[in-house]
Amino acid sequence: MKTLANQTLIYDEDCPLCRVYTAGFVKAGMLDANGKKPFSQMQSCPYIDVSRAANEIALVDTKNGKAIYGIDSLLAVLGNSFPWIAKISKFAPVHFGLRKVYSFISYNRKVIMPNPKNTTKHVECLPDFNFKYRIAYLIFATFLTAITLHAYAAFLPKIAGNNLATELVLASAQIVFQAIFLFKYDVRTIVNYAGNLMTVSLFGAILLTPMLIAGEFFHINEFVGTNYFLLVATIMFIEHFRRVELLGLPKILCATWILYRLLFLFFLF
Incomplete structure (x- = not known):
């Protein structure tokens, strides 16, 4: 790979995806050994807009003292090693689409993968709350979850007739339903929780997908389908509980999470 010298990516050290791809750039030789620095160590860097860098990963030119942000940072690194990527990304519709996808992920990254408890007291790289992208994420996760559940219903004969x-x-x-139990909280807290809630549902949909694929090649009987579904539901509950703790929200949300599903089954039958 062609190394992009004298360039440093300022990444969110609490974001697993950010850690993986920035480390990958360095390991692949696309950036030099000093090609990545955690956000918490770059607060005093005169070359970056700290507020913008929290929303869009910054690529700092340490030689010329300039910085670019977001998808342009990633394209600069990739385009240096793969010129065809740089060429394609210059096409306005492609660049526009990439920018929107990047923003969609970046503004929602803390509900996709919330920060662990900050035991080292470092400065956290927290994106601004963007209501538009959060609602877009909720819609995206809802549709994907619904489509997966609808497909999986074929393995659960008692509810297979659902549309x-x-x-x-x-x-x-x-x-x-869950928002009812957060009526004392502000809208931002409720919407942030909703993002985490739908990530758990999306996580469950992803876990159901291997069984759906297997069902294309093998017969999946009701016993296997039901028990796998219950296993996934258990994993989802554990993940939901973990997120409620991280968010510092009342544990009753875990009980109502179960209650909602029981009520839905009651009305369904």
């Missing part, structure tokens, strides 16, 4: 609309209601109404 996609029913699954959409199941996936989306839980946000409203």
